[in-house]
Amino acid sequence: MNTPDPRQRTRRQQQREAVDVVFEINLVDGAEAERLGLQQAAVIRDAVLWRHRNSCSAPPHASTA
Numbered sequence: 001m002n003t004p005d006p007r008q009r010t011r012r013q014q015q016r017e018a019v020d021v022v023f024e025i026n027l028v029d030g031a032e033a034e035r036l037g038l039q040q041a042a043v044i045r046d047a048v049l050w051r052h053r054n055s056c057s058a059p060p061h062a063s064t065a
Contacts, residue, residue: 028036
């Protein structure tokens with residue numbers, strides 16, 4: 001007999017409790033598009049750096065090639 005995985009049960013509960021999300025998309029061009037692209041790149045960079053600093057995983061091993 002298969003015993004249900006408690007993680008699966010928790011995931012299903014979270015899916016049922018999910019809140020609707022609405023995305024608003026605004027298209028821009030020219031200087032505004034360039035400014036927005038730079039702003040988005042900075043936010044992505046900051047998020048990746050934060051993730052790297054706060055990662056619980058072990059650091060990758062250096063290659064000795």
